[in-house]
Amino acid sequence: MSSSESKFDVQQLALPHVVRLHAYAPGLQPSEPGWIKLNTNENPYPPSPRVAEALRGEIGKDGASLRLYPNPKSASLREALGRANQLEANHVFIGNGADDVLNLLVRCFCTPAAAAGFTLPSYSLYPVLVGIQDGRTLAVEFDRSMRLPSEAIAGSAASVFFLTSPNAPTGVGFRTTEIEALLNHYQGLLVVDETYAVFAEENAAGLVARYPNLCVVRTFSKSHCLAGMRVGYALANPEVIGLLDRVKDSYNVSRLSQTAALAALADTDYYAGLVRKIRATRDRARQTWMDQFGWFTYPSQTNFLFTEPRDRTGRTGLDVARGLYDFLCTQKILVRHFGSHALTSSFLRISVGTDKEMSVLQENIEVWLKSA
């Protein structure tokens, strides 16, 4: 062998677009206890007791089953989700969280020539995933009304369009009739990201059987209190599912994650109860903030509220939102502030916690209002 002459330079060797990437910044996950965590839209309640029971069953006495690979296609979970949505199992794909599913969709449909579209504001991961793929992005702007910009989406040249429905971080929901109209006019694959749809009045799952250009993406994270287990899924026509199966990791979902999701899915009563509770807490908080504080707050179809804080002098804006964010941090209450977009910078996104957490939040807002 002849000796290598040039010095190794990973920045030269790696793909230029990867070297330039900035990683997605997830919400803070404080490691010490005592925080009220209203920043990443986790469900404030524990999962169904059947989840812990099923996990203990799978682990058994000595964890012996863990030495074996999981089912590579999460076959039982595909069947169960098919049944739950009046679809065949071949309409279902299981991913390592919904983020995995979104990433695979970008890998199947997006290039520098074939754009991936999304609205602004919406889930800030989409452009990050497109950046990893070195693809082209196509952003469609909301206005402050947050009405669905249907014409712009339908007329866009994007090969795939990611529509967060209900939207994040605004919480605003869209009508299924609006989604259906889009499906009849848009020429690409419409990915309806229903991360929060369980808290909404409507969803688009019923359209999957009829529209081959629809892919509904969901997650067990929020709806089933399993953010820690990383299970997401897609509902779409079998051709789209077949593409995802070709680009996924062979064993992408662990045994225990499959077990947890299956057990959760079976306990519909428990989760229906949680959804009722979270909606009630959400709607009460919104009413209070509007009536008592005079804060504009979008009607929410999710498990969070997007509100525009107003200080005691009546001012709103980025500084006011940031001021409240910082004050709450000092009180060990975490919420989320998206400062970089004109439609979000004067708002805070606040996850719906337990009634007790929301009371503590309320008290602290009142303290801030007196002090600010």
Place this chain on the structure above:
Amino acid sequence: MSSSESKFDVQQLALPHVVRLHAYAPGLQPSEPGWIKLNTNENPYPPSPRVAEALRGEIGKDGASLRLYPNPKSASLREALGRANQLEANHVFIGNGADDVLNLLVRCFCTPAAAAGFTLPSYSLYPVLVGIQDGRTLAVEFDRSMRLPSEAIAGSAASVFFLTSPNAPTGVGFRTTEIEALLNHYQGLLVVDETYAVFAEENAAGLVARYPNLCVVRTFSKSHCLAGMRVGYALANPEVIGLLDRVKDSYNVSRLSQTAALAALADTDYYAGLVRKIRATRDRARQTWMDQFGWFTYPSQTNFLFTEPRDRTGRTGLDVARGLYDFLCTQKILVRHFGSHALTSSFLRISVGTDKEMSVLQENIEVWLKSA
């Protein structure tokens, strides 16, 4: 909105190379009980009892912690793996199985212009991952000696080279001095895939601190009896780790997978005992097949054996190997046959099971030898 005129055609819309892909075919995972599974190199023993204990602890009474996102970087596990390998935590990346790590390396380094290299035969997932990326492959052939083709690797123009060490499916190990010589001569990033290195006499982890062009990839699947939990990792210089962090999924490893891996890593005595046991079973089986059956069997540094069956008439070849494979299937014993490459088609790859499983295998081979 103007109505969509063309009919939706997912095959037209998806990226052409994705439409042409064939998915990786993992080894069979029979769902019914009663099989002796020697086809996917799982560890035949349960994980350390500390794993089940730690998982029960994390699940607690009601699984409440599962509602929270996992640590996005698997920070505790990075620190523990750094300590275990005399490296800082910033030399460690955690993936959703080693396959996730390999996939991310392809995404960082491989394009149609910048090839990813690998040996033939070796892990058949590499070209699949390169295909998903629409990248160029560069294959370096072994000859039947299975000696490391160092000149060809060092002289190759591949940006990244995947070297399975010890190799699969042959089980043949390489000297660390050979790896080090490669690192001094090859101009790209050398990924040393040490999936099976725990069963070998040497490994390359000690070179990571000194060679910025080395990335060692490992998994808890085989070494720690946790194939079901999907935890793999990379040891490399912080610049390479930083690239992987930019392209990974935000929350790529579940809470319970992090918990299981951390608990396993702490029980070094238990796993040292398993490795001794598996090596002893392996070496006994090889000796028997060579001495009693006259089967050529590569010396193995892994938890499987690559053996060339010879029928009662003394014949070897694809038909003989396939014949034994089929016969064992009828006896509910699964092994692996790679029929598509000249250097593998007359061989079977047989995972090292428990002593009892290996006895049953032995008896069945003897039956086949009489009947074939």
